[in-house]
């Protein structure tokens with residue numbers, strides 16, 4: 001067995017655990033001969049080890065192992081994080097694939113002692129964030145993403161489930177350490193002037209007053225935090241940025257679902273649209289106007305496809321959808337602002353401070369105007385100041 005670095009977990013244990021489950025799945029059979037197995041660290045996730053176990057003799061034979069260390073991997077052992085996230089992610093992968101088949105990688109097993117998820121290797125898929133930075137994304141893949149998430153919301157929605165089923169869902173996907181991370185790193189710290197975890201460039205600091213000196217931005221961010229924590233609407237992904245999606249031509253799969261919980265559906269769509277909006281500013285700044293304009297279409301297509309497929313609602317449908325879009329605007333504003341002022345930035349805007357300043361303006365406009373936004377078209381007009 002050979003291993004290439006970047007992992008904090010014990011790779012011998014990864015192999016032992018997969019071998020002990022090899023009888024469950026034909027795809028795992030190759031690990032029975034450990035000399036033929038190579039272990040390679042994949043991805044650049046913040047929280048966990050993700051490794052590929054592959055058969056040296058057959059490039060089509062591999063599986064992915066995801067291991068949750070008892071701390072935030074990118075920060076180190078002094079930043080503890082509950083290991084239950086592995087179990088939450090495994091259960092969420094199963095729920096998502098049950099609701100919308102093919103929406104996520106297939107799961108092979110979860111070992112609760114070793115805290116290891118073993119799943120399908122999406123060998124031919126690529127990280128959407130890397131693709132969109134290169135200006136690569138098809139309309140069909142955008143629709144595929146929106147359709148999967150709409151169906152997951154619809155099938156696991158308070159309007160659809162019986163009371164006992166909703167109670168069971170709430171029990172399985174309640175407030176976890178990771179939901180608390182979002183509460184802190186999306187809704188609280190980025191809006192707290194001088195929070196030590198915030199970081200931004202000199203250029204951005206000249207514009208930070210747009211957030212810190214605007215009581216309406218701060219009050220609306222607080223309102224969105226309350227909606228995020230208190231609205232028990234449906235099972236949501238909980239961290240649906242472009243780095244949580246993998247694409248292959250017109251197909252897309254959702255992944256990294258450890259933030260899953262029962263919350264407002266608009267949070268997922270708000271995060272997704274916010275990431276398309278940040279991509280707009282990257283491409284405008286790179287002089288790639290054509291692709292920048294396509295990101296506007298991606299947002300509209302996302303809204304259209306989502307509403308065509310998310311047919312569960314409470315109250316009257318029109319009112320529900322209008323309020324949903326208003327929440328999308330508020331959440332998108334929070335996501336954009338936290339990616340520029342907060343601890344976790346996006347690669348799209350790295351090294352592009354002027355694009356980050358423009359995106360910050362869009363985030364502020366969306367939060368301020370959220371109550372006047374009830375269609376995705378209007379959301380785009382306000383985000384980008386279109387005429």
Ligand code: ADP
Nearest residue numbers: 042043045046047048050064105120121122256
């Ligand atoms: P983290 O929870 O640490 O953020 P992720 O689940 O986001 O980890 O995975 C990190 C990276 O590993 C992804 O961006 C992707 O490149 C790769 N990866 C994760 N799961 C798979 C999979 N099933 N197939 C192929 N690559 C994967």
Ligand code: SR1
Nearest residue numbers: 046181182185239343344
């Ligand atoms: C310190 S929180 C880091 C971020 O990484 C995850 O992907 C989530 O987006 C989280 O907010």
Ligand code: MG
Nearest residue numbers: 045046047256
């Ligand atoms: Mg991740």
